[in-house]
Amino acid sequence: MGFLVPWALAGTVAVGLPVWLHLLRKHKTTPLPFASLMFFERRTQSSIRHRRLQHLLLLALRAAVIALLALAFARPFLQSRLAALAGGPKLIVLAIDNSFSMRDDDRLARAKREAAEVASRLRDRDKLQVLAFGSQVHVMGDSAAAIGTIELTDTRSSYAELSRALRSIAQTGAQASAQAGRMPVEAHLFSDMQKSSLPANFADLRLGDSVRLIAHPVADRRAANFAVESVNAPRRVYGSGKTRVEATIAGYGTEQAKRRATLVLNGREIDSKSIDVPAGGRATAEFLPADLPFGLNRGEVRIDSADKLPDDDHFYFSVERAEARRVLFVHEGRNQRDALYFRTALEAAAESAYALDAVPVEQSANLDLHKYAFVVLSDVGSLPASFEAALRDYVRSGGSLLVALGRESALRNRVPVFDEAIVEPRYYGRDGALFQSAAWLDAGHPSIRNAQRWDDVKFYQAVRVNPGAARVAARLGDDTPLLLEKQLGEGRVLVFASTFDNISNDFPLHASFVPFIEHTANYLARQEEGPGNYVVGSYLELRQAKEQGAAVEILDPKGERALTLDEATRAQNMPLSIAGFYDVKRPNGRHELVAVNADRHESDLDVISADTLALWQNTAQGPQNATSRGETEAPKPLEFWWYILIAVLALAVAESLLGNHHLTVEGEAG
Amino acid sequence: MLQRFLDPATLASISGLDLVAKTVVDGFIAGLHRSPDYGFSQEFAEYRAYTPGDDLRHVDWNVFARSERVYLKRYRGETNTQLLILLDASASMSYGSHAVNKLDYARFLAASLCYLAHAQRDAAGLIVFDEDVQNYVAPSARQGQLFRLLHAIEKAQPGTRTDFAKPFVHFLDFTRRRGLVVVISDYYERPETIVKTIEPLRFRGNEVILFHVLDPQEIEPKFREPVLLTDMETSGTLEVSPEYARGEYRHRIDAHIQALRDQAKGAGLDYFLMDTGRPLDEGLREYLGVRQGRM
Numbered sequence: 001m002g003f004l005v006p007w008a009l010a011g012t013v014a015v016g017l018p019v020w021l022h023l024l025r026k027h028k029t030t031p032l033p034f035a036s037l038m039f040f041e042r043r044t045q046s047s048i049r050h051r052r053l054q055h056l057l058l059l060a061l062r063a064a065v066i067a068l069l070a071l072a073f074a075r076p077f078l079q080s081r082l083a084a085l086a087g088g089p090k091l092i093v094l095a096i097d098n099s100f101s102m103r104d105d106d107r108l109a110r111a112k113r114e115a116a117e118v119a120s121r122l123r124d125r126d127k128l129q130v131l132a133f134g135s136q137v138h139v140m141g142d143s144a145a146a147i148g149t150i151e152l153t154d155t156r157s158s159y160a161e162l163s164r165a166l167r168s169i170a171q172t173g174a175q176a177s178a179q180a181g182r183m184p185v186e187a188h189l190f191s192d193m194q195k196s197s198l199p200a201n202f203a204d205l206r207l208g209d210s211v212r213l214i215a216h217p218v219a220d221r222r223a224a225n226f227a228v229e230s231v232n233a234p235r236r237v238y239g240s241g242k243t244r245v246e247a248t249i250a251g252y253g254t255e256q257a258k259r260r261a262t263l264v265l266n267g268r269e270i271d272s273k274s275i276d277v278p279a280g281g282r283a284t285a286e287f288l289p290a291d292l293p294f295g296l297n298r299g300e301v302r303i304d305s306a307d308k309l310p311d312d313d314h315f316y317f318s319v320e321r322a323e324a325r326r327v328l329f330v331h332e333g334r335n336q337r338d339a340l341y342f343r344t345a346l347e348a349a350a351e352s353a354y355a356l357d358a359v360p361v362e363q364s365a366n367l368d369l370h371k372y373a374f375v376v377l378s379d380v381g382s383l384p385a386s387f388e389a390a391l392r393d394y395v396r397s398g399g400s401l402l403v404a405l406g407r408e409s410a411l412r413n414r415v416p417v418f419d420e421a422i423v424e425p426r427y428y429g430r431d432g433a434l435f436q437s438a439a440w441l442d443a444g445h446p447s448i449r450n451a452q453r454w455d456d457v458k459f460y461q462a463v464r465v466n467p468g469a470a471r472v473a474a475r476l477g478d479d480t481p482l483l484l485e486k487q488l489g490e491g492r493v494l495v496f497a498s499t500f501d502n503i504s505n506d507f508p509l510h511a512s513f514v515p516f517i518e519h520t521a522n523y524l525a526r527q528e529e530g531p532g533n534y535v536v537g538s539y540l541e542l543r544q545a546k547e548q549g550a551a552v553e554i555l556d557p558k559g560e561r562a563l564t565l566d567e568a569t570r571a572q573n574m575p576l577s578i579a580g581f582y583d584v585k586r587p588n589g590r591h592e593l594v595a596v597n598a599d600r601h602e603s604d605l606d607v608i609s610a611d612t613l614a615l616w617q618n619t620a621q622g623p624q625n626a627t628s629r630g631e632t633e634a635p636k637p638l639e640f641w642w643y644i645l646i647a648v649l650a651l652a653v654a655e656s657l658l659g660n661h662h663l664t665v666e667g668e669a670g
Numbered sequence: 671m672l673q674r675f676l677d678p679a680t681l682a683s684i685s686g687l688d689l690v691a692k693t694v695v696d697g698f699i700a701g702l703h704r705s706p707d708y709g710f711s712q713e714f715a716e717y718r719a720y721t722p723g724d725d726l727r728h729v730d731w732n733v734f735a736r737s738e739r740v741y742l743k744r745y746r747g748e749t750n751t752q753l754l755i756l757l758d759a760s761a762s763m764s765y766g767s768h769a770v771n772k773l774d775y776a777r778f779l780a781a782s783l784c785y786l787a788h789a790q791r792d793a794a795g796l797i798v799f800d801e802d803v804q805n806y807v808a809p810s811a812r813q814g815q816l817f818r819l820l821h822a823i824e825k826a827q828p829g830t831r832t833d834f835a836k837p838f839v840h841f842l843d844f845t846r847r848r849g850l851v852v853v854i855s856d857y858y859e860r861p862e863t864i865v866k867t868i869e870p871l872r873f874r875g876n877e878v879i880l881f882h883v884l885d886p887q888e889i890e891p892k893f894r895e896p897v898l899l900t901d902m903e904t905s906g907t908l909e910v911s912p913e914y915a916r917g918e919y920r921h922r923i924d925a926h927i928q929a930l931r932d933q934a935k936g937a938g939l940d941y942f943l944m945d946t947g948r949p950l951d952e953g954l955r956e957y958l959g960v961r962q963g964r965m
Contacts (some may be wrong), residue, residue, distance in 0.1 A: 031907055034899040035765035035772070035888055036858040039922040040908050 004075035004639070011070030018062035022055055032641040034076075049510050058662065065648055069378040072644040089125040092186045094118060095168075097191035098150050099134040100536070100602035102218075104192070104225075106307045111190035111220045118188050118216075120145035135537025135599070136575075137168040165611040185211040192219035193613060195606040215617050219607050224254045226305035227312035227603035228261075229282065234453035236320045236527065237292060238353045243319060245287040247301040251277045252604040255509060261285035264300040265292070294321045298581050312603045316532055316581060316595040324355040325373035325525055330380055330602035332408055333360035337501035338378045341508035342517060349518030370589070371386050373525035379406030379499045391417050394440060396489030397550070398587055405463035406499035415465055418486055418493045423464040426480055433461050433667065436476040445473040446523040447494070453512045462497045470495070490587055494524065527589070535599040539573040543587060550587035557581055557596070612658070673777050681735055707849030719739040729900050747843075752809045753787040753794040755780045755819075755828055756841065760800040762856055763904045764828035766946065767887035773828055775946040776854045780823050783852060783957055788816040793849070800829030801839035810847070832858055834867040834905040841871065848875035852957065857882055858903070861930040871935045879940040880958065882930065886947040890921060891915040 094115045102108040115130070122128055122144070132138045138147040191197075193215065210257065231252040237243050249259055256279045275283045285301070297319045305313040309516040327346070329339050339358040346354050354373065365384040369375060375391060377383075382390075393402050401417055410425035411414070427434050435458035441448050448454075454474075464480045474483040476497075484495040496506045509514050521527075534540065541553045551568040555561060557580025563571060576582060582594040582660040608616070679759075701725040720729060720740035728742045757780050770778075780796065795809030796819050807815075807822045814883075832855065841851075851871050857864055857880070864878040864880075871878050893912040896951040900907050929945060940955045 031900040033765065033899045033902050035762040035856060035885065035902055037899060037901040037904070037906060037908050039857050039919050039926065040899065040910055040914070042920075 001078055004077060004205050006072035006074055008075075009070055011073060011432045012067050013221060014066045014070070015063045016065065018059050022059040042284060042619075050543070055662075058319055058655065058658050061651055061658065065651045068644050068648045068651065072648060073639045073640060075641045076497050076644075078638045078640065081298050089123075089127065090186050091127045091129060092118065093131060093187040094123060094147065094151050094188060095131040095133055095137075095184060095189050095191075097134070097189075098132045098149070099191075100311065101192055101309070101605055102599045103311060104219070104223055104605055106534065107218045108150070108193050111216070112220065113186065114216050115147050116144060117146065117192050131550070132163075132170060134167070139168075139587060163215060167258070172534070174449055187213045188216055188549040189660055190216045190218060193217040194602070194604065195608050195610045196604045197608075213617055215613055217607065217613065219605070222253045222607060223308060223605040225252045225307045225309050225312070225603055225605050226250070226254060226257070226259060226277065226303060227252070227309075227600055228301050228303055228315035229318045229603070231299070231301050231315045231533070233317045233319055236322060236353070238324050243321075244287065245299065245301070245317075245319075247285045247287070247315065248282055249275060249278055249285060250282045250600075250603070251302055253280060253606060254284065255279050259283075260304045260361055263287040264302060265289060265290065266298050270354050274405075287419070292319060292321045292324075296320050296591065296595065299595070309603065309605070311579070312598055312600060315533075316579065316597050318581065318593040318595045324353055326371060326377045327354050327356050327388045327521065328364075328369065328372040328374065329356050329358040330361050330369065331358060331378040332380055334381065335360060337503070338404065338499055340500070341513070342376065342378070343499050344519035345508070345514045346521055349514050354521055354525070369399060370397075371382045372399070373527075374402060374521070375402035376402045376654075377409075377416065378404045378405070379408045380416075381408040381411055388416055391506045392488075395491035396495060398490035398589075400491055401493045402520065402524060403493065404496045404499050405465065406461070406501075406504055410463045415495055417488070418470070418484075418495050420464075420468045420470060420484075420495075421466045423466055426464055426478070427463045428460050428668060429461075433478075434458075436462065436478055436480070437483060438474050438476040439479075440475040442471075442473040442483075445471075445485070446481070447516060447520040448473060449519065452506075454510075457505060457510050457512065459498055459507075459508045461499075465495060465497060492524070493552070494520065518598055534576050534594060536579050536596055537599065538596075539575055540582070540594060541571055541573050542584075553583075553585040553586060555583040690878040698734045703844060717743065749774050752790050753783065753808055754841075754849060755783060755794070755850065756853040756855075757796065757823065758800070758853075758855030759798050759804055759826040759829050760829055760830055760832035760856075760858075761828050762832065762858055763883070764849045765856075765885055765888070765902055767885050768947065770884055770946055772824070772856055772883045772946055775944065775950075776881075777823050777826065778880060778950055779854055779883070779944065780852075781820055782954060784816060784823070784953060786957070794819055797837070797841060798826045801831050801833035801836060803837045803840050804829060830952045832856075834859055834864055838867045838870075849877075850957075851876045851878045853878065854880060854883060856880040856884060856888075857930060861933045863924065864930060865939065867941060872938050876941070878938075879942065880930070880934055881956075882927065882941065882943045883946060885928075886941065886945055887928075889920075889945065891919060895958045 007132045021543060036503065055379065087532045095112050096108075097113055098108060102111065106194050119128060129463060130140040130142070130144075130150075132140050132150045141148055168653055196614055223327045227250050229248040231248075232246040234243060237566065245263055247261055249261060249265075251257065254277065257277050258274055259277050260272060260274050270289050271287045273287070275285050275286050277283045287301075292581055293300050299317045299319055300314050301317075302314040307313075312542075329342060336358075339356070341359070343356040346356055357372070359367065361380045361383060364387045367387070367390070369390055377391075395417055403409075403415055403418055405415065405422070407425065410422060412422060414421050426436075436456040437457060437459065441454060459476055459482070465484060467481050467484055468486075470481075470484040470486040471486055474481075476482050480497060482497050482498070486495075498507070500508060505630045507516075540554075551565070552563065552571070553561075553568065554574060557578050560580065562574060567574075576594070576596045579596050579598050582596060584592040586592065621652055674730070717730065717733065718741065722743055724742055730741050730743045733739065733741050757776055759773060764771055766772060766774070784794045789809055793809040793811040796805070797803060797805040798805040804827075805822050805825065807818050853868060860863060868878060869882070891908065892933060893915050896909055896911045898907055898909050902928075931941045941954070942952070944952070
């Protein structure tokens with residue numbers, strides 16, 4: 001509360017006037033001589049006291065009128081937002097951080113205690129909303145009992161999640177406002193306020209005008225913590241290939257220490273090493289396991305940390321040892337050059353990951369396609385109808401097909417399986433230009449991403465295909481699509497508008513040919529999909545087609561089915577909510593082991609300083625506290641002097657009535 | 671017009687008490703002459719044969735010269751009328767809410783009665799008392815009696831408190847002749863006590879008139895606000911509200927007046943309430959009425 005005209009308060013001195021009139025003046029009454037008091041009695045005093053009481057009431061009314069008048073002229077005001085918060089009903093949002101770092105000490109218990117304390121101060125007219133946020137925001141309920149149901153997760157409360165939590169608070173406030181008029185929101189944020197969660201730009205966290213943010217940090221110091229920050233291991237090892245596992249051990253706020261790192265494979269300790277971790281730094285431990293079994297292997301690197309956050313002292317990873325995957329290469333019988341170049345490139349790049357089965361097109365009718373990682377149709381003319389049908393089914397169920405177009409295939413009207421029309425073959429020697437080069441490459445396409453040096457490649461012949469609904473990943477100088485991709489069912493079809501021999505182009509002779517073949521093979525065989533390791537809270541992609549397909553079977557780290565039957569046939573992705581190994585059997589029959597770890601950003605337990613926190617809090621509270629220019633705008637004052645004037649008017653009426661009553665009495669006496 | 675001269679406020683502006691008395695009585699009598707209801711002969715003389723022992727001063731020598739018989743002149747007043755005025759000069763009599771206080775009013779009344787008695791050749795006497803006898807002028811019709819009386823009346827000053835019992839013992843000694851006794855007081859005493867004290871005067875064949883002198887403010891007090899009152903006799907103080915003065919007090923003073931009137935009547939005493947705000951003629955009329963009855 002404040003006053004716009006504070007000097008007007010000096011008018012309250014005038015309260016002394018009625019006091020003087022009523023009290024001081026009264027005491028100056030001189031005794032009046034009277035002939036005899038024979039007929040007067042002492043009991044008349046009570047009547048006088050009654051009158052004095054009436055006079056005191058009159059005095060109080062007059063003093064109140066003068067004091068309130070002075071107060072009204074001083075023009076008192078309240079801060080509108082505070083007044084709104086203090087007065088009417090408000091929505092109390094309790095947002096509790098249940099991220100991974102809250103496992104340290106009893107941070108979550110403390111947060112829940114403090115939240116319960118805030119909830120206990122709730123007034124009847126207030127509403128409550130309890131949120132839990134880690135990597136996601138969950139609405140827990142609208143009663144204080146919901147606080148007790150919040151449990152720890154291995155997820156992370158990063159900047160993104162914090163802002164998401166604040167946005168959720170703002171949305172909740174907006175919904176509440178829509179339901180109950182303009183209801184102000186008081187958001188209480190209970191978190192360990194990690195520095196790693198600190199946003200780069202505070203303005204991103206700005207909340208609405210009616211939202212007041214109160215931060216409750218539950219950690220007041222930085223705790224030392226060791227963690228296995230990352231593990232670098234190949235996802236697959238083919239044949240008798242060697243495996244190399246490299247683990248990074250990090251110390252956050254720690255002194256220099258010696259830690260023992262242990263490699264565990266399928267629950268068995270394989271190797272152990274002692275490493276020196278510098279103060280607040282990182283060290284690397286390298287393991288070379290000799291006998292990695294075939295199949296899916298559950299790997300783990302552990303350290304002997306004695307800190308209060310043991311859940312980041314191990315890191316899960318999965319390694320698959322498998323035989324080289326077979327690739328069907330279908331070509332015209334008389335052309336052997338393309339198979340030679342393709343095989344050579346494949347073997348040079350992929351470390352025996354693929355074994356190429358080159359088959360003439362006339363022998364392709366009865367092949368079982370499902371044993372192949374992908375199929376290549378290299379400039380084939382006519383295909384056996386059964387083979388084309390089988391190929392179509394293979395692609396729809398998740399298989400991949402690479403089609404190279406050349407002189408033979410240009411005789412057809414359309415690209416097999418790809419189902420787009422062939423417009424014309426382009427022979428550049430006849431068209432005026434001696435050759436064409438790749439004028440435009442889509443750097444985001446997996447086949448081209450790491451093989452962008454196609455500048456010197458000369459294309460003498462290409463087949464123009466109507467792209468239709470296909471994605472064009474590369475074009476030649478005359479705008480002829482060079483690389484096209486189309487999704488078909490669960491599978492994908494890639495069309496290369498030239499050949500893999502060095503007749504239609506000189507691509508096989510260039511260094512960029514090998515990485516192109518390698519990445520294309522991995523892309524088609526789905527060897528590079530997804531990250532090596534997942535963090536808790538991320539999503540696992542299950543299928544690309546929206547239509548219902550074959551079921552996906554997933555067992556979570558607890559050994560329970562993670563999806564219902566309906567979800568198994570429809571869900572396109574699934575959240576990974578627990579650290580450990582997820583056993584995934586995809587619709588195409590592939591079996592995967594997905595390793596999920598707690599987010600290591602949470603391992604740094606350094607907390608935001610109080611000053612920064614205050615700045616952040618002020619920013620988040622809305623534009624009235626922090627503007628983009630960094631100036632502070634005064635909140636709009638709520639003046640209520642006219643309420644006081646109404647009160648003065650009422651008191652004046654009461655004073656008039658009471659005073660009139662006295663005058664009437666005295667008039668009768670006179 | 672003549673009433674104006676009887677108005678207490680007008681009389682207060684006249685300096686000499688004798689002049690006051692003259693103004694009152696002359697005005698009063700002039701008024702009477704116009705009134706057929708009140709027949710009045712100023713003096714009545716008769717002749718009586720001289721008998722040895724009679725005062726030779728009263729022999730009418732003119733009749734003796736004409737007829738050589740000795741007759742005495744007789745005046746009615748000299749035979750059976752004597753006026754004794756008992757004037758209360760207690761402290762409470764000095765109260766007044768306007769120009770004339772009760773004692774002044776009582777003085778005017780007493781002086782007027784004395785003047786009237788003197789004009790009718792009545793013997794007049796005066797006793798001034800409060801709780802004791804302050805002054806005494808023996809009743810007489812002799813030359814210079816009026817001035818003695820007026821002087822004594824003028825000298826009367828407010829004394830202490832009223833006590834009827836003590837001075838009235840002496841009054842009985844002073845009233846050897848029968849006549850009229852006028853008691854002028856505010857009677858701040860219980861009616862029983864007053865009547866009981868004054869009643870013996872009646873037993874001796876006196877006609878007793880009680881003039882109850884009260885200020886208008888005493889009869890009907892009008893206070894605008896609570897006041898602190900001081901008793902003029904006892905100096906005690908009391909805070910009084912207008913409501914009480916307007917209600918309870920008036921009820922009590924009325925009851926007191928009525929009780930005094932009733933008890934006085936019961937004892938054969940004449941009672942007359944004199945409001946100091948009203949003219950004096952009512953008092954004089956009362957006196958003459960009683961005196962007429964004694965003729």
